[in-house]
Amino acid sequence: MASSANQAPPLAGYNLFEADAPLREAVEREGGAWAQDMLRELGGLAGTEEAIAWGFQANENPPRLRTHDRFGNRIDEVDFHPAWHRLMEVAIGHGLHALPWREPRPGAHAARAAAFHVWSQVEGGHGCPVSMPYAAVPALRQQPELAAQWEPRLTSLDYDFGLRPASTKRGVLFGMAMTERQGGSDLRANTTRAEPIDGDGYLLTGHKWFCSAPMCDAFLVLAQAPGGLSCFLMPRVLEDGRRNEFHIQRLKDKLGNRSNASSEVEFDGAWAAMIGEEGRGIRTILEMVNHTRLDCVIGSASLMRQAVAQATHHTAHRKTFGRLLSEQPLMVNVLADLAVESEATTLLMMRIAGAFDRPTDPREAAFKRLALAVAKYWTCKRAIAAVAEALECLGGNGYVEESILPRLYREAPLNSIWEGSGNVNALDVLRAMDREPESLDAFRAEIAEGHGLDRRFDAALMQLDKMLDAPDITESNARVIVEKLAIAIQGSLLLRYGDPNIADAFCASRFNGAGRTFGTLGDGLRLSEIVERHRPSI
Numbered sequence: 001m002a003s004s005a006n007q008a009p010p011l012a013g014y015n016l017f018e019a020d021a022p023l024r025e026a027v028e029r030e031g032g033a034w035a036q037d038m039l040r041e042l043g044g045l046a047g048t049e050e051a052i053a054w055g056f057q058a059n060e061n062p063p064r065l066r067t068h069d070r071f072g073n074r075i076d077e078v079d080f081h082p083a084w085h086r087l088m089e090v091a092i093g094h095g096l097h098a099l100p101w102r103e104p105r106p107g108a109h110a111a112r113a114a115a116f117h118v119w120s121q122v123e124g125g126h127g128c129p130v131s132m133p134y135a136a137v138p139a140l141r142q143q144p145e146l147a148a149q150w151e152p153r154l155t156s157l158d159y160d161f162g163l164r165p166a167s168t169k170r171g172v173l174f175g176m177a178m179t180e181r182q183g184g185s186d187l188r189a190n191t192t193r194a195e196p197i198d199g200d201g202y203l204l205t206g207h208k209w210f211c212s213a214p215m216c217d218a219f220l221v222l223a224q225a226p227g228g229l230s231c232f233l234m235p236r237v238l239e240d241g242r243r244n245e246f247h248i249q250r251l252k253d254k255l256g257n258r259s260n261a262s263s264e265v266e267f268d269g270a271w272a273a274m275i276g277e278e279g280r281g282i283r284t285i286l287e288m289v290n291h292t293r294l295d296c297v298i299g300s301a302s303l304m305r306q307a308v309a310q311a312t313h314h315t316a317h318r319k320t321f322g323r324l325l326s327e328q329p330l331m332v333n334v335l336a337d338l339a340v341e342s343e344a345t346t347l348l349m350m351r352i353a354g355a356f357d358r359p360t361d362p363r364e365a366a367f368k369r370l371a372l373a374v375a376k377y378w379t380c381k382r383a384i385a386a387v388a389e390a391l392e393c394l395g396g397n398g399y400v401e402e403s404i405l406p407r408l409y410r411e412a413p414l415n416s417i418w419e420g421s422g423n424v425n426a427l428d429v430l431r432a433m434d435r436e437p438e439s440l441d442a443f444r445a446e447i448a449e450g451h452g453l454d455r456r457f458d459a460a461l462m463q464l465d466k467m468l469d470a471p472d473i474t475e476s477n478a479r480v481i482v483e484k485l486a487i488a489i490q491g492s493l494l495l496r497y498g499d500p501n502i503a504d505a506f507c508a509s510r511f512n513g514a515g516r517t518f519g520t521l522g523d524g525l526r527l528s529e530i531v532e533r534h535r536p537s538i
């Protein structure tokens, strides 16, 4: 074999959970310690060459649509590479789609968040049909007889692929179809019609412009019923074995997320059952969206973590100008800055996942309302920049597919687009502040818990208070406010729970307005120690 002089060894054969100190600490703090054995096992699997190869194979061999069989019958099926199915089997087998619903014990959402974080690092695309079943359950429970029928299979640990009547399957998956051609963010513009059939559900006619994972067994769909926009459960196969009138027009040719199929679909009198109240569809499906938004935060954190792991690993093996990159002061600064961002994101993600575990605590529920919108906006934006910078740490190798960084880079913007694009989330923050002031109170109370721990943080807090108390909060400056809220909550969490060197670097850099690129941390910080905390050792 040719020598690989001055090239890093592949980052494989390590445990992604064990190597992630901020994640391990947060799992304990948020009450998920009981899941550590599972997390350790999953972390080990995620680091194997075999699992890493599945991620590459599933993206190099994207799904293919088969609209018809050889006799000309419409079948609307999508074929996936076997690697996709292996990824799905592991995810479903570990309950990443259902842990809190199967084991409703304290810390279950936090444990599930950690597991999703670890396993998504192998491959991000299959996270979509893992996230949607997790998110569908709270919406489904608004129609108890449907929940009784579907939930046992929806939360099963069996990955049972293929279009068959649900009652004959060991496990089922759900997707969602909201977005239409004429409007995604503005769901009120939906035109798909739902006509009631006497005592037996509805027939839906219309289209959806985006419908991911169309091989799922059922979808939550928004459509206009006589009483207004309503939420429906639409199975792909009817109980008598016939295919529902759910037709896949084509698969989207996407920037990234290539292992996952995203389709355009048409409903031609497709049968569906209503969930929740007629005319209250947005409210019903928002139960689902709240959970998928959490997964966008987790997905962004996992992209950052994987990028930081790759960058810190590569630079510890690559020499330039006679020294390891990890010893070059300016590279150390870049790596440390990325590690700071990654840790701040992990802490925020786990804090919010913990709030999902405490829904009956009014302060936690109020905190979650605002924190989720803030975090969805901010962490998804930061992941894009962080992954790009980590990619550059590998030089030319980072631009080459085999390094995994191009895949992470293509995946990163997606979390910011779906489940409420950036502006929509930023405006949602303003809406929550205006209409649910208790959410802002809870959020501020949480930030204030960091008061007195760092003078730079305290000064920023004073400025934030002034800004929030001012009457001139406008739509146009929503992003400014959300950024300040995000940095304040991350600072507070880091000061209380993070590594002290990282909290110090965060306060020194994020509150003084300096440096808009990564690698602009000031002097006097313990940068090498920060990098070492985040470097996986193999």
Ligand SMILES: Cc1cc2nc3c(=O)[nH]c(=O)nc-3n(C[C@H](O)[C@H](O)[C@H](O)COP(=O)(O)OP(=O)(O)OC[C@H]3O[C@@H](n4cnc5c(N)ncnc54)[C@H](O)[C@@H]3O)c2cc1C
Pocket (backbone or CB within 6 Å): 175, 176, 177, 178, 179, 182, 183, 184, 185, 186, 210, 211, 212, 213, 254, 257, 262, 414, 417, 418, 419, 420, 421, 422, 423, 424
């Ligand atoms: C790969 C992929 C998979 C997807 N899968 C699904 C799926 O399975 N099911 C599903 O239902 N949808 C899915 N979507 C659709 C996705 O949720 C929408 O694309 C998203 O919600 C944005 O809607 P839109 O594309 O109609 O953009 P628009 O609503 O037209 O928004 C365009 C831009 O304008 C901004 N904007 C909107 N309103 C305002 C405002 N008032 N002020 C300022 N700015 C504003 C938005 O933030 C956005 O940046 C998927 C999308 C992608 C890319």
